[in-house]
Amino acid sequence: MKTHFLKLSALALSIIVTAGANAQEKPESPKLFAPSSAFNTWSFGIHAGILAPTVISGMNDFTNWKADIGYGATLKNQILPALGIQADFLAGKLQADNSRNWGNGLPPASAFDSYETKVSYSASLSANLTLANIYWMNRVNVIRPYMTAGYGIMGYKPTMKTSAGVETKFNAGENVKEAYLPVGLGIKFGLSNSINLDMGYTMNFVDGDNLDGYRAGLQNDKFSYSHIGLEFILGSKSKTPLSSYNPVAALQDDYITRNAALQASLDADRAKHAAHMEEMNKERMRFLNDSDKDGVSDYFDKCPNTPVGIQVDGAGCEIKVTSTTTVVNPVRVVVTEEDRRIVAEAIRNLEFDFAKSTLRSTSYPTLNRVADLLKSKDFSLKLAGHTDNVGSDAANLKLSKDRAESVKSYLVSQGVNPSRIEATGYGESQPIATNKTAAGRQDNRRVEFTLY
The missing domain is CATH 3.30.1330.60 (OmpA-like domain)
Incomplete structure (x- = not known):
């Protein structure tokens, strides 16, 4: 796990240095009631982070989870200052074993000692709610917390091992296709007019009990993704991103100017x-x-x-x-x-x-x-x-x-x-x-x- 954290730290440092080298001053905000054409509304992001077969609410069917690197990309269209529609793409690997007892002290009853699931792909469409543009006191939205929720489809290949090292490939090694519901929180930092630093945590609830290749009951599996990445605003650098525009502050500025x-x-x-x-x-x-x-x-x-x-x-x-x-x-x-x-x-x-x-x-x-x-x-x-x-x-x-x-x-x-x-x-x-x-x-x- 230490190796994974070192890799992720190096990735975060390189992202921040790259973004800082491209920083520039923000342009003036558009006039009040400006049309959407006055803003940049499309953005593209890349990110990497930690994939884990657990969420805040609990584990799956194995007692000891392991962190691994995940990576992905986003494409977002900001339709309102506080609301965007976002497509997410994610891939990586999930691991866990039964080297610990359950929280009640009982040993695991699974016939398998560990598993590894390759997430071949996951694609979802989510609503992205920018909280900074709801909180009217934020006049300059450099720091923008957000929430996401959506629906997606994913494909993955679980491989289980017994204590003797015997491997079993679930579904004969073919991709298992399931729906899942991603729900997340995050925060973005405006490094420049065209680049944001994106940090977030997403809980993904799978519509099935086979993410780890082992069906232990009626409870569906889940996994989490903690990421850091860069969001690149597409369009003219002279325009303001719609996601950082504060309509209430613009209304007050217009009133003060006219008065x-x-x-x-x-x-x-x-x-x-x-x-x-x-x-x-x-x-x-x-x-x-x-x-x-x-x-x-x-x-x-x-x-x-x-x-x-x-x-x-x-x-x-x-x-x-x-x-x-x-x-x-x-x-x-x-x-x-x-x-x-x-x-x-x-x-x-x-x-x-x-x-x-x-x-x-x-x-x-x-x-x-x-x-x-x-x-x-x-x-x-x-x-x-x-x-x-x-x-x-x-x-x-x-x-x-x-x-x-x-x-x-x-x-x-x-x-x-x-x-x-x-x-x-x-x-x-x-x-x-x-x-x-x-x-x-x-x-x-x-x-x-x-x-x-």
Whole structure:
């Protein structure tokens, strides 16, 4: 037995050295809900170990078992992170004798003194359950315990000997074919992205009482296999093996990544909107400040520092009274179709800087004609500012009011009496089109003129 253990130790050492020489860094895990094509799912393994005609639950029909070398190979397809379908192939030799008494002190009653069974072949198909991918706390599954259970067919040739050395070949030396059930436990160590060190123990329950060539009763025979070997992951080295993929850890990583990206986006938006609101307030104050309190904003006031109580025109300059003529019968105000056309054209051409109340110069020519109309016919004008629904209600209400005031300030700067103009804002409360389309939102961003 000592010789067998030395052989097995040398084999294990050579396996570890070979695997270490091929180790490499693991690639990044695939994205969440990646298809199976993003992983390596096939693997091939070779292994060797100790075959023994006994399992944890008991012996067969001989009292003293002996260990011998077994060897085999596996082919596995990983269909889920925690579940694979595995084909196992095993061969080797089993030995035992009756050199001891049974545990109850009674000597063996067999006519044979020893036996040797050559396991010509055994092939099974098993389910391989990877426990590391069930235990969610394992974020990096370098160490992966597993369980296997399946069904197989094996062929073997028992040879028995009497104490006198007479050999008897069971079944005339031909292979005995029986079904068996393999049940095992093991652990795999990820040596690299493409190589695993595999260590395991399998109990094999034979559907017959002839593995040792001796039928002693109704109890079927069994044998065990303790192995060490290498599993080679087939496929691209840039892909992650599906057996080492942890879906729960991937879900958490995806959540953390998305949350960080969303937080960064929100922080950037807050900073952007804060700067925008500050700029809008500065622009608003340019139109609202009236240092000399004459009713004309400093932005349009061409005669600053006018004394208090002096009547001024739209440019903030003092009105010189040159006549004391009193109009006894004022002309009744009549708004004609031409007047309405001038106002409608001014509405169509009215433009502001984006998200601001600053008038663009393209609006000036048509507004000048409105100013001339107000001055020549002594009309009054109501300005109503409106916006779309983009942004908060408070910001939209403020912007609509500021835009109406901006139009009023410009008309006053052209000589229109400020008392003849009323400016108000309604925000997004009175849309004339849908806010679900760009064209509809464009129509809703407007300043309406009403002559009376």
